Every structure is written in structure tokens, then in C-alpha cells.
Amino acid sequence: QQQVKQSPQSLIVQKGGISIINCAYENTAFDYFPWYQQFPGKGPALLIAIRPDVSEKKEGRFTISFNKSAKQFSLHIMDSQPGDSATYFCAASLGGATNKLIFGTGTLLAVQP
Amino acid sequence: EADIYQTPRYLVIGTGKKITLECSQTMGHDKMYWYQQDPGMELHLIHYSYGVNSTEKGDLSSESTVSRIRTEHFPLTLESARPSHTSQYLCASSPGLAGGQETQYFGPGTRLLVL
Numbered sequence: 087q088q089q090v091k092q093s094p095q096s097l098i099v100q101k102g103g104i105s106i107i108n109c110a111y112e113n114t115a116f117d118y119f120p121w122y123q124q125f126p127g128k129g130p131a132l133l134i135a136i137r138p139d140v141s142e143k144k145e146g147r148f149t150i151s152f153n154k155s156a157k158q159f160s161l162h163i164m165d166s167q168p169g170d171s172a173t174y175f176c177a178a179s180l181g182g183a184t185n186k187l188i189f190g191t192g193t194l195l196a197v198q199p
Numbered sequence: 200e201a202d203i204y205q206t207p208r209y210l211v212i213g214t215g216k217k218i219t220l221e222c223s224q225t226m227g228h229d230k231m232y233w234y235q236q237d238p239g240m241e242l243h244l245i246h247y248s249y250g251v252n253s254t255e256k257g258d259l260s261s262e263s264t265v266s267r268i269r270t271e272h273f274p275l276t277l278e279s280a281r282p283s284h285t286s287q288y289l290c291a292s293s294p295g296l297a298g299g300q301e302t303q304y305f306g307p308g309t310r311l312l313v314l
Contacts, residue, residue: 088258118301129203129289129305130242173239185230185293185301186257189242 088113090178092190099197105163107193109176112157116178120187121150121161124173133174134161166197202226205290205306212280213314220275220309222290231273232303234289235259242289248273280313287311 091110099105109119118137122130136143136150136159143150149162163170176190203224212218224231229250234242234257244257248267262284263277273292277284287310291303 120302122305127307129291129307131305132302135302175241179301181301185303186232186244186247187242187303188258191241192239194239 088188090176090188090190092176092193094193095191096194097196099163099166099195101166101168101197101199103166103197105161105166105170105195105197107161107174107176107195108158109160109178109190110156110158111178113178113180114157115180116188117181118179119150119152119159120177120179121148122175122177122189124175124192130175163195166195168197168199171195171197203290203292203304203306205288205309207309208307209310209312211312211314214279214281216280218277218280218311220288220290220311222273222275222306223271224273224292224304224306225271226292226294226304227270228292228294228304229270230293231267232291232293233257233263233265233273233275234291235261236287236289236308238287246275280311282313285311285313 120135121133123133124130147164152159174193177187206221231248233246236242243259245261246265287308289308290306293303
């Protein structure tokens with residue numbers, strides 16, 4: 087119940103295309119869903135986050151779509167660029183005192199020029 | 200960019216040695232975390248802290264220990280390193296709900312190789 091399932095494991099997209107990464111969860115008590123971007127040799131950095139009372143959130147070329155009934159959320163990267171090539175992790179949090187994050191398994195995105 | 204620092208960035212050490220991985224943050228965050236991440240794999244929480252003098256074990260069992268004597272400092276220690284400890288160790292901090300947000304800010308990581 088604490089797992090967050092992420093797919094695909096890897097993704098190749100042409101420059102200018104749309105990258106879509108999907109995550110699913112079981113625990114309906116999760117109340118915060120961030121996406122992190124990680125470049126090789128670096129720590130993860132927060133990209134965008136959403137709460138379950140919102141169905142969509144957009145920041146620049148990055149959009150989270152959230153389907154509460156299906157317990158799924160996805161990251162869409164519009165107009166994908168080679169500089170977007172990185173590993174993307176979805177996560178979910180129960181919030182509260184610990185604010186622990188449960189991470190998905192990651193998606194390695196390669197954007198070809 | 201978050202002000203969270205980890206040293207060393209890379210460490211190669213022999214089996215049986217004691218090591219301490221340093222993590223410090225200058226944001227005054229109460230919550231701090233240690234994650235273990237194998238290359239290209241997911242992050243697993245191994246330790247966390249609510250604040251000074253509070254430490255808890257995470258979801259992944261680890262032979263390491265941590266301490267939190269100062270708000271800004273959260274070192275991780277391995278008393279006797281083994282090859283199975285080879286991994287990347289990531290430190291993070293968060294202001295938590297009291298700080299108005301739940302974002303965790305990550306350091307650059309320490310890549311540990313135990314021979």
C-alpha cells in the first residue's frame with residue numbers, strides 16, 4: 087500500500103515532442119505528489135508538485151495531471167528539449183509530522199536532437 | 200537553489216573502516232533525511248530527524264547510524280564499512296508543514312565505494 091508504481095522505466099522522445107510519465111498509488115491517504123528531476127551526479131530537484139484536490143497543474147512546459155478516482159498521476163513535458171534528458175521520479179507523501187516521501191522507481195528520459 | 204551540502208562527494212574505502220558522511224544545511228529546516236540510491240534506481244529512506252536530538256530509522260533497514268546535535272548538521276556513520284554498503288547516499292531537508300511547505304531539498308550526494 088505504500089508503493090508508488092512508475093512507468094515507463096525509460097523513454098526516448100524526439101526534440102519538440104511530448105514526454106509522458108505515469109505513476110499509480112494505492113494509499114488514498116497520500117496528500118502530496120511531487121515530481122523530481124535528477125541529472126547524473128546530482129541530487130534530485132523538485133520540478134512540480136500537486137495536491138489531490140486539484141486535477142491539473144501547469145508550470146511552463148511541465149504539467150501534472152491527477153486522477154484521484156483512478157489513483158494515478160502523470161507528468162507531461164511539452165516541447166521536450168535535449169536539456170530535459172534526466173531521470174524523473176514521482177513521489178507521494180502522507181504529510182504529517184514526518185513528511186516522508188515514497189518514491190517511484192524512476193524514468194530515464196532521453197530527448198534526441 | 201537549496202543550500203544543502205554533503206561531503207565528501209566521492210569516497211573509496213577499504214572493508215572494515217569507519218566512515219562518516221557529512222550533511223549540513225543553512226536554511227534552518229527542522230526535518231532532515233538520509234536516502235540510499237543505487238545508480239538509476241529509486242531512493243530509499245534510511246534515516247530521518249524531526250529536529251535536534253530526534254532520529255528515526257527509515258523504511259529501508261541500514262547498518263548506519265545518525266545523530267542530530269545541531270539543527271544544521273545531520274551526519275551519517277558506518278562503524279565498519281562493507282562492500283554491500285557501496286551506493287550513493289543523499290541527504291535532504293524540509294521545512295515541513297510548519298514552514299508552509301513539504302518540499303524536500305536534496306544535497307548533491309556522496310558516492311561511496313567499499314572495496
